[in-house]
Amino acid sequence: MLAQAPQSVDLPSIESNGNGSGSFDEMATMYGGRMKTIIIVLYKYRLSLFKMQKPSNVRVFVVTPPRLLADETGIDVIYQVETPVGDQDLSPLLQKTRELAQTFSTTQVRVVAFEQTLQHPLAKMRYEMDIEGFTHEQLDVLSRIREASQLTRRGGIATPKQLSFSGSCRPASWMESLPGQIGGFPLYVRPASGSADAGKSIVGVTRLVSEDDLRMWIRRIYSACSPSSDWVLEECYEDGLDFVVMCTAISGLVYCISTVDYDRTMFESISTGKPYAIQAYSIDQTRDMMPGLESFVNQTTKALFANNYSGALFIRGFYKGHNDIFLLGVELQPSSETIRSLIAMPKESPGWESIALMSFFATDASEFDFDCTSFNAVINVPSTEGILMHQTMIAKRRTSLMRVAWRVAEGAEIKDSDGIDGNVVQIFMSNSDNGRMAEEIKDVVSRLDIPIDRNTLNERAAACRKQLSRLGAAREFVRSCTTTD
Secondary structure: OOOOOOOOOOOOOOOOOOOOHHHHHHHHHHHHHHOEEEEEEOOOOOEEOOOOOOOOOEEEEEEEOOOOEEEOOOOOEEEEOOOOOOOOOOHHHHHHHHHHHHHOOOOEEEEEEOOHHHHHHHHHHHHHHOOOOOOHHHHHHHHOOOOOOHHHHOOOOEOOOEEEEEOOOOHHHHHHHHHHHOOOOOEEEEEOOOOOOOOOOOOOOEEEOOHHHHHHHHHHHHHHOOOOOEEEEEEOOOOOEEEEEEEEOOOEEEEEEEEOOOOOOHHHHHHHOOOEEEEEEOHHHHHHHOOOHHHHHHHHHHHHOOOOOOOEEEEEEEEEEOOEEEEEEEEOOOOOHHHHHHHHOOOOOOOHHHHHHHHHHOOOHHHHOOOOOOEEEEEEEEOOOEEEOOOOOOOOOOOOEEEEEEOOOOOOEEOOOOOOOOEEEEEEEEEOOHHHHHHHHHHHHHHOOOOEEOOOOHHHHHHHHHHHHOOOOOOOOOOOEOOOO
16 A cells, blocks of 8 residues: 555645755655655657546656647646757756656656657666666567567467578578478568568568469569568468557556457558458456456566566557467557557546556556446548548447547548558547447448549649649648538
8 A cells, every 4th residue: 555645744845847956855855765756758759647646645757858748737847858959869858867866766766758769768777776667678578579489488478480581591491491480371571670560560561372472572572672681471360359458567457459350450451451440448348358368468467577567568469269369569658649549538548658657656456447438449541542532521320429530631642551550531439339339330431432542643643732722722721520510
């Protein structure tokens, strides 16, 4: 149980302009180890802690460049730090963070970041200052999960079968190795430094369905790529659901974000430009809709972190059934804006950043049960190369609440989607009846009619822009959201 501040003692004030260092020293001395100090470091990430509730013995400080706080709710002190323009110099941010950590060293200090760029520098600072949190070794484990499958297999966690090779090898040797190491087709092939996860990026990833496809691909890379390039052939999962689970050290699973169609994977939908739906499930909803997943998450975290961990994790995987679940990767932050939006959709739920911070001061798992009474989903319509001719009206359905967000302007040139966030339009839906929402998702998808000119050459694009300019508007009209209200 967290110790509470004595009611008979008035807390010293904290000045928001960062000039109250004397008050900080008094507070640290007064409360000693009973106080918790959370220092958030921002570099480019725009942060809002709306809906976050924290105990009276927790203080939140933010070290940030200008204009990165969308909402200051829940923050006690903000330190604005100027960083060099167009440079990766993090030293001003790290110097201020180190100063704060030293000032409050008598309290329980946590140093937190929400972006990949800051993770390793802060891990080094934690090690040097003996601050609890993710270490360099743990970050390396997360980045090597696919290539170091022994880390998960010893815990009984299944990962994709892989075959790594170099372009300097003989193509015949690749063909000979396939049956024994991967088992056959279909499979993914990707650069060794890339990813085959459609939730992140599909750039450079190819799906091969036969030996003929592999031979054609080999001929293509030998004519277009460096012979010394490194590649990975990887098992391709089908007939299941792509998922991302948010979990914390205290509560385990908090939210699950999953596709809803067993017949077509997210990679296939994005690469072919077909609409697909993604749904968010709370703890109880996950237990009902995807049995076995909660146990898989607990088993995975124990296999990866024998000595436990602090904060929040995002586990990516593929679900075929309660005994047939595969691990694809683990990260410290969501890989897409779509996942962030889905976690924040339930009106009872704070954003993922607030949930991650709550994991540092929550006392038990019940604090992560947000009692979600609705089901929430989004329909993604991947962008395809061409020009969007018109943002059509999408009618609201009878029972589901809907929000339609156009991500492309009329007359804009667009390219093929390269991931979960590359969409022409997104349709967010919420309903207390999951079965009814599923029916309305199918109805929306079947009636979608988005006019995209896919036979566009450079002169055609110029002609389209010229036609738009004749409308008399000084600039293109962009509707960010449209429904039939």
